[in-house]
Structures are given as structure tokens and as C-alpha cells.
Amino acid sequence: MNILLVEDDLDTAEFISKGLQQHGEIVQHCDNAEQAMLLASSSEFDVIIFDRLLPNMDGLDAVRILRASKVTIPIIMLTALSDTSDRVAGLDAGADDYLVKPFAFSELYARVKALARRQPLKESSLEICIGELKLERTTRQVFRAGKEIELMPKEYQILEFMMQNPEQLITKTMLLEQVWGFSFDPKTSLVQTHVSRLRNKIDKPFVFDMIKTVRGCGYLLSRQQDAE
Amino acid sequence: MLNKHQIVQTLKLSTLSWFALLILIFTLIETSLWFDKRDQKAEFAENAEEIEHIYEEQGPRAILKELELTHRPKWTDNEAKTHLLEEGWLVAGFRDGKLMLGADTDLPTADTPTWFTLSLEDDAPIQVLTTTLYFNEYAYAHFWQKQEETQRLNGVFAYKLLAWFIPLSWLILCILFAIITRRDSKPIQAIIGQLDAVAQAPDSARIKVETTNPQWQALGQSINTMLDEIVHLHNNMKTMSVGIAHDLKTPLSRVSNRLQSMYQDIEDAHALHFHLEKANQDLTHIITTFNNLVRLNAIESGKHIQGFTVFNLSELVNELALSYQPVFEDSGRQFEISVVPSVQCYGDRDLISQLLCNLLENALEYANNNAQIWIRLQSHTQSALLQIGDDGPGIPDKDKHKVFDKFYRADISRSKPGNGLGLSIVKAICDVHNAQLCLLDKQQGAVFNIEIPMP
CATH class of the missing domain: 1.10.287.130 (Signal transduction histidine kinase, dimerisation/phosphotransfer (DHp) domain)
Known part of the structure; x- marks a missing residue:
């Protein structure tokens, strides 16, 4: 992936760049909004990581200007302001996702990948198939290997989100935001409990587990059995 | 003692009220004198009328008799004035414009009873009444009557008294106001003194004001x-x-x-x-x-208030409660949900979600392992009533008032996870929604009641 990182704090920038490069991504870094807008409109990027607080210009305004000039590259905003209204403002300005500092690198990477691979068509399609799993949106039915599985509403929402982002790390925070609409962390095992119930229905009666735990980070929906 | 400001205030106040008092006394004296003079004038006019009557009925001689004059005296100007001063009255009768009896004088005259001031050479000026009686076409008479002596003395006495009173009253007023000011400032002096003591240690003492004000x-x-x-x-x-x-x-x-x-x-x-x-x-x-x-x-800080909307609280509570049901089940507890449908609420959906989560998390954290936990939502006249409770072990009565304090932890050792902010956040959310939050007394466990005003 070709990623543009707009971040004025050099330590943070290095932390993100290094992490992305270790995963084989190409990172271009710049530390101000003017240069970022120039780069964004002249080069091809898969994702832009945009810091909210930049010298001279609010990141929000920069995103707004980019969107106004028909730049459609997915943007994820980084901010130290951990409030819902700021989050809403960020999304309103045209950002696709919003992440509060300090964050775990795995969280950022999971979101970057989810954004880069987002395929608008897929979201609106009536049926999603991932390996043995099939999800029908009109009837809200789920099948694995042709066998229907009954899910509770939250379990269905979790699975739907995972199936939209297969083979990608999905963090607890992403699930809280997408499924429950929480901008705060309720701390207990709310997500774990629901994922574990989902697993009991999706994985337990079958040969291999499709939902995998990435330790300390989140979950991943995989098409195939692990090589181990 | 009084400070400079108080002295200036006292002087200002006493001088002002002294002026007011003087004006009042002066007006009183003058009014009283005016009433006296009016009475005398009325009597004088009555007498004149009577004399006119006597003349008409009994002729000029009868008047002489009435005035106790045996002959027709004629007085020079000086004699006339002496007569007026000593006897208190004076007459001058004319016929065809010629003086027939009485005073040959140039004292002022008037057609109707009128007061004038007569300046005398050696004595103080006196007030004199005068009138003229026209008996017929040829005959007429001027009458004069001096102000009654008692009245004159009254006036003189009143003004003499006033002259004494002027400096004396000012002094008295000054002293009076000084005393009042001093007495009034005592409580504030006391408060200042006590505040100085309290400033050293706010916990130590409270203000006591010994006054009926x-x-x-x-x-x-x-x-x-x-x-x-x-x-x-x-x-x-x-x-x-x-x-x-x-x-x-x-x-x-x-x-x-x-x-x-x-x-x-x-x-x-x-x-x-x-x-x-x-x-x-x-x-x-x-x-x-x-x-x-x-x-x-x-x-x-209340920054969420501008984003408040009306939303279906029942739906939110139901959704969250159903989300938590498996969590409670997995922890071995029983969870009972009882929600009246279509209860509306005016507020911030996200904040109310957090309120519910924090209270449910609290129950998960602290309720007994096999506890019964419940969430109930009902509507009341003007508010939504929400209850989240468990049946044990609860919070000791002595600590109940502290549970919403920041960083308060039921376990002193702080061995359990969490940071003691969950319930403070609940309290803050209730406060921005004007909702009443209370931890019920005399319960087996911790039971939180929340009353959210309806839109």
C-alpha cells in the first residue's frame, strides 16, 4: 500500500512509519497541511493518515478542502481530543475514520487496512460469501457450509462487519464503534462475550475455526484453516 | 472606634438629618404663629362688624361708650403709638374727611382686616392689624390692634429656643449617628475577625453572628x-x-x-x-x-448539552440490556430486564449509553458471584424512572455518600480493576441531564435509581 502520513510530531511519525514499513507498506511523510494537500492531489495514495492538530491549519479544514477538490482517497484522522462531538466533526468533514491518541499500532494498522480494502459495492451487495460462510442481508440469514445458523442481532452485526473485512485484524474498539456505536470503552468483556457466543455457533460445530483471536489486539475472520 | 470612612459617613448623615429637622421645626413654629394670627384676625373682623352694627343701631355715641372713651380724645402721632403699645388698640374716626376723634397718625391703613409690621424707634418691631369701617357716605373710622402679647412672646421664645437648638441638635445627632454606626459595624468586625481565623484552617470554625439583624x-x-x-x-x-x-x-x-x-x-x-x-x-x-x-x-463542562435530542430510551435500554445479558449469564449471575416500551428521553444518546454501561459494569464488578441483577425502566408523570440493582453485597451505609466521588473505590486495597471513575461519570451524566441519581437505602445490594426528566 502507498500511504501518506501527515503528522507534525516527529516521534509519532517515526513510530507510525516504522510500523507500516515493517508490514511492507510504502510511507510518505510530510509535516504540514499545505504540503499534504499538494501531495494528495498530485500522487496516488491508498490511504492518508491525517493528524488533526497541525501547525498553521486545523486538520479538519484540510480534509474538508481535499474532499471539496474531489480527492476520494480514504482518510483516517488522528487526534488527542477524545470526544464524541470532535469525532462527529471529523467524520462530517469527510474523514472515513477517526482514531484517538494514544493508540496501539495494531489498532491503527487494522483500520488503515480496513479503509484501503473497502469496496463500496460489497457493502451494499445483498449477499456476502467468505469461504464457507454466506450471509444474506435481505433475510438476515447466515449459513456455514450450507447449514443455517441462527444468530442474535448483535452477533449478526459482528459477523457482518467481519465479513466485510475478511482476513483483516478487527479490534475490540472497532467492534464497539461499528456494532454498538460507543465512542467510549466499557472495559469489560462485552465484546469478548458476544464474539465467543458467535464462535460457538459459527465455529464449534465445524471442522476448523474461521474467527481467530489475534492476541492482545482483536479478531480476524479467515477463509481457510491455519497451516499449523 | 470608627474609621475615617465611617466618620465621614456619620457627619454626612447627621448634617443631612439636622437640616431636615431644622426645616421641620421652623415650619412648625411658623404654622403655629400663622394660625394664631389668623384667629386674632377673625376676632378683629368680628369686633369691627359689631362696632358697625352698634353705629347703625345706636349712633356714634354708643361706639364711644363701647370703646370706653368718655370724651372725644385726639392723639398726636407719638401719643397714638404709645396708646397702641400700651392699650393694644387705636382708633381714628373721620367725618367728611376730617379727623373727629382718635389718632392723628400716618400708620398704614387698609379696607379689610390686614396685618402689617410696625417698626418702632426703640423697641422691636411689632405686628399690627388694621381695618377701616365705612359707616355712611361721610363717616368712616380706621381701627388698629396690636398682636396679642402672649402670641408675640410665644414667637420670640420659639425662635430663641431654635437658636439654642441649632448647634446643640447637630452635636446630639452626630453622637447619635456615631453610636448607631459603631453598633452596626460590630457584626461585620466580628465576621472579619472570624474569617481571618477560618482562612487559617477552613475546617476549624464557622461564622457566628450575634445580632438580631x-x-x-x-x-x-x-x-x-x-x-x-x-x-x-x-x-x-x-x-x-x-x-x-x-x-x-x-x-x-x-x-x-x-x-x-x-x-x-x-x-x-x-x-x-x-x-x-x-x-x-x-x-x-x-x-x-x-x-x-x-x-x-x-x-x-456541559458541552454535550447543545447536542441533546429526544430519543426512545426504552429501545436504548433494551438493546444494551440484551447486549449485557450474555455477559451476566457467563459470569454466573441472573439478569432480569423489565422495560416499559416507548419511554422518551431528552438527552445525549451516547452519554446515556455510557451511564447504562457504567452501572451494569459496576454490578458485574461488585455483585456477588451468584447475584440477581436487574434493570427496570418505567415512566412516571414527568420523568423516566430507571433502576439498576443487585441483591448483594451492596455498599456500607457509611460509604454511600462517597461512591460518586472521584477515585473512590469500595475496596481500599484497589486490587480490583477499574479506577473509581465509573460512578463519577454516571453522576456527571445525570447532572448534565438534570436527572436525579440516588443509591437506595436499606437494600440488600446496591440499587441505583435514576429519574430522568421527560421531554
Whole structure:
């Protein structure tokens, strides 16, 4: 992936760049909004990581200007302001996702990948198939290997989100935001409990587990059995 | 004693009231004299009428008799004035414009009873009444009557008294006001003194105002209320500082230990990985604490209020409760949901979600392992009634008032996870929604009642 990182704090920038490069991504870094807008409109990027607080210009305004000039590259905003209204403002300005500092690198990477691979068509399609799993949106039915599985509403929402982002790390925070609409962390095992119930229905009666735990980070929906 | 400001005020006040008093007394004297003169004038006019009557009925001789004059005296100007001063009256009768009897004088005359002031050479000026009686075409008479002596003396006495009273009354008023000012300033002096003492140690004392003046008493009470609030805030700050210090110290010292262990195990990749993971966990805990503090401040600042909307509270409670049902089941507890449909609420959906989560999390954290936990939502006349409770073990009565304080933890050892901000956030959310939050008394467990005003 070709990623543009707009971040004025050099330590943070290095932390993100290094992490992305270790995963084989190409990172271009710049530390101000003017240069970022120039780069964004002249080069091809898969994702832009945009810091909210930049010298001279609010990141929000920069995103707004980019969107106004028909730049459609997915943007994820980084901010130290951990409030819902700021989050809403960020999304309103045209950002696709919003992440509060300090964050775990795995969280950022999971979101970057989810954004880069987002395929608008897929979201609106009536049926999603991932390996043995099939999800029908009109009837809200789920099948694995042709066998229907009954899910509770939250379990269905979790699975739907995972199936939209297969083979990608999905963090607890992403699930809280997408499924429950929480901008705060309720701390207990709310997500774990629901994922574990989902697993009991999706994985337990079958040969291999499709939902995998990435330790300390989140979950991943995989098409195939692990090589181990 | 009085200070400079008070002295100036006292002088101003006493001088002003002294002026007012003088004007009042002067008016009283003058009015009284005016009434006396009016009475005398009325009597004089009556007498004149009577004389006119006598002349008509009995002729001029009868008048002489009436005036107790045996002959027709003629007085020179000086004699006339002496007569007026001594006898109190004077007459001058004319026929065809010629003086027939009485005073040959140039004293002022008038057709109707009139007062004038007569200046005499040696004596003080006197007030004199005069009138003219026209008996027929040829005959007429001027009459004069001096002001009655008692009246004159009254006037003189009153003004003499006033002359004495002027300086004396000013002095008395000054002293009077000085005393009042001094007495009035006593309570404030007392309050100042006590406040100085309280400033040293706000916990130590409260203001006592020994006065019957309700204003001073109210001031004393207000100051005491303020002091109570200050002490409360002070204690809150203490609890918070201790809480922050403790909540940071423990994970930070653990991170520090981890770093030292990493030095020791620098060759062992597996051990290093383990240490890193643990250090990361501890730091995450610190960050969560700070995030919660920031969140709490944001909620308390009321910035969410402009985003308030009307939404279906029943749906939200149901959705969240159903989400938590498996969590409670997995923890071995029973969870009962009882929600009346279509209860509306005016507020911030996200904040209310957090309120519900925090209370449910609290139950998960502290309720007994086999406890019964419930969430109920009902509507009342003007409000939505929400209850989240468990049947044990609850919070000791003596600690109940502290549960919403920042960093308060039921377990003193702080061994359980969490940072003691959950219920403070609940309280803050209730406050911005004008909702009543209380922890019920005399319950087996912890039962929280929340009354949210309906739109």
C-alpha cells in the first residue's frame, strides 16, 4: 500500500512509519497541511493518515478542502481530543475514520487496512460469501457450509462487519464503534462475550475455526484453516 | 472606634438629618404663629362688624361708650403709638374727611382686616392689624390692634429656643449617628475577625453572628455555606490527588520494574516479549484512567448539552440490556430486564449509553458471584424512572455518600480493576441531564435509581 502520513510530531511519525514499513507498506511523510494537500492531489495514495492538530491549519479544514477538490482517497484522522462531538466533526468533514491518541499500532494498522480494502459495492451487495460462510442481508440469514445458523442481532452485526473485512485484524474498539456505536470503552468483556457466543455457533460445530483471536489486539475472520 | 470612612459617613448623615429637622421645626413654629394670627384676625373682623352694627343701631355715641372713651380724645402721632403699645388698640374716626376723634397718625391703613409690621424707634418691631369701617357716605373710622402679647412672646421664645437648638441638635445627632454606626459595624468586625481565623484552617470554625439583624444573619449563613462547599471541594481534590497518585504510581512502578527486568533478560527474546506485553498492559491502564478523566471533564463542562435530542430510551435500554445479558449469564449471575416500551428521553444518546454501561459494569464488578441483577425502566408523570440493582453485597451505609466521588473505590486495597471513575461519570451524566441519581437505602445490594426528566 502507498500511504501518506501527515503528522507534525516527529516521534509519532517515526513510530507510525516504522510500523507500516515493517508490514511492507510504502510511507510518505510530510509535516504540514499545505504540503499534504499538494501531495494528495498530485500522487496516488491508498490511504492518508491525517493528524488533526497541525501547525498553521486545523486538520479538519484540510480534509474538508481535499474532499471539496474531489480527492476520494480514504482518510483516517488522528487526534488527542477524545470526544464524541470532535469525532462527529471529523467524520462530517469527510474523514472515513477517526482514531484517538494514544493508540496501539495494531489498532491503527487494522483500520488503515480496513479503509484501503473497502469496496463500496460489497457493502451494499445483498449477499456476502467468505469461504464457507454466506450471509444474506435481505433475510438476515447466515449459513456455514450450507447449514443455517441462527444468530442474535448483535452477533449478526459482528459477523457482518467481519465479513466485510475478511482476513483483516478487527479490534475490540472497532467492534464497539461499528456494532454498538460507543465512542467510549466499557472495559469489560462485552465484546469478548458476544464474539465467543458467535464462535460457538459459527465455529464449534465445524471442522476448523474461521474467527481467530489475534492476541492482545482483536479478531480476524479467515477463509481457510491455519497451516499449523 | 470608627474609621475615617465611617466618620465621614456619620457627619454626612447627621448634617443631612439636622437640616431636615431644622426645616421641620421652623415650619412648625411658623404654622403655629400663622394660625394664631389668623384667629386674632377673625376676632378683629368680628369686633369691627359689631362696632358697625352698634353705629347703625345706636349712633356714634354708643361706639364711644363701647370703646370706653368718655370724651372725644385726639392723639398726636407719638401719643397714638404709645396708646397702641400700651392699650393694644387705636382708633381714628373721620367725618367728611376730617379727623373727629382718635389718632392723628400716618400708620398704614387698609379696607379689610390686614396685618402689617410696625417698626418702632426703640423697641422691636411689632405686628399690627388694621381695618377701616365705612359707616355712611361721610363717616368712616380706621381701627388698629396690636398682636396679642402672649402670641408675640410665644414667637420670640420659639425662635430663641431654635437658636439654642441649632448647634446643640447637630452635636446630639452626630453622637447619635456615631453610636448607631459603631453598633452596626460590630457584626461585620466580628465576621472579619472570624474569617481571618477560618482562612487559617477552613475546617476549624464557622461564622457566628450575634445580632438580631436578619441581613447579617443571612450573610453569616451564606459564608458558612460557601465554606462548606470549599471544604467539600478541598476534600474532593485531596481524594482526587491521592487517587491519581495511587492509580499512576502502581502501574508506573510496575512498568519501571518491567524495564529493569528487561535489562536483566536482555538476551532472552521470549522473556523480553513477556515483559513488553505486561508493561503495555500497565500503560494502557494509565491511559484509560486519563481518558476517563478527560471524558469526565468534558461531560462536566456541559458541552454535550447543545447536542441533546429526544430519543426512545426504552429501545436504548433494551438493546444494551440484551447486549449485557450474555455477559451476566457467563459470569454466573441472573439478569432480569423489565422495560416499559416507548419511554422518551431528552438527552445525549451516547452519554446515556455510557451511564447504562457504567452501572451494569459496576454490578458485574461488585455483585456477588451468584447475584440477581436487574434493570427496570418505567415512566412516571414527568420523568423516566430507571433502576439498576443487585441483591448483594451492596455498599456500607457509611460509604454511600462517597461512591460518586472521584477515585473512590469500595475496596481500599484497589486490587480490583477499574479506577473509581465509573460512578463519577454516571453522576456527571445525570447532572448534565438534570436527572436525579440516588443509591437506595436499606437494600440488600446496591440499587441505583435514576429519574430522568421527560421531554
